[in-house]
Amino acid sequence: MESEHMQIGEVAARTDLSLRTIRHYEETGLVIPSARSQGGFRLYTEADVARLMVIRRMKPLGFSLDRMRDLLDATDRLDAGSRLDPGAREKLLDRVRDYEQAAQDRIADLRVQLSRAEDFATTLRRRIQGADPAGR
Incomplete structure (x- = not known):
């Protein structure tokens, strides 16, 4: 199950969003990481990435x-x-x-x-x- 999750750095690279922007979207409740690692790192799924892509596409509009x-x-x-x-x-x-x-x-x-x-x-x-x- 752990392999299905991505850390924020990989998500940032895939979405072309900064770590800061992803964290901001979390703080505003737009995207909540699907899980946390034992060390407390945010973990994201493909669904989370898709959600971030919707947000990324809406922003320039x-x-x-x-x-x-x-x-x-x-x-x-x-x-x-x-x-x-x-x-x-x-x-x-x-x-x-x-x-x-x-x-x-x-x-x-x-x-x-x-x-x-x-x-x-x-x-x-x-x-x-x-x-x-x-x-x-």
């Missing part, structure tokens, strides 16, 4: 920690399976759909920002080329 927590709660409850009545399941799916739409909206905003940034860089490049007598 501007989701707050509270929104991350809400989405994770909804997905956790959906993953619990058949213990949900159909109405509760549909409400949870609606919450997840709202997050998916919010992510799509944010992606569209970021594409506009990226396009403007690329236009700006092109303008600067042309300005430099126009002012450089060597044409570099």
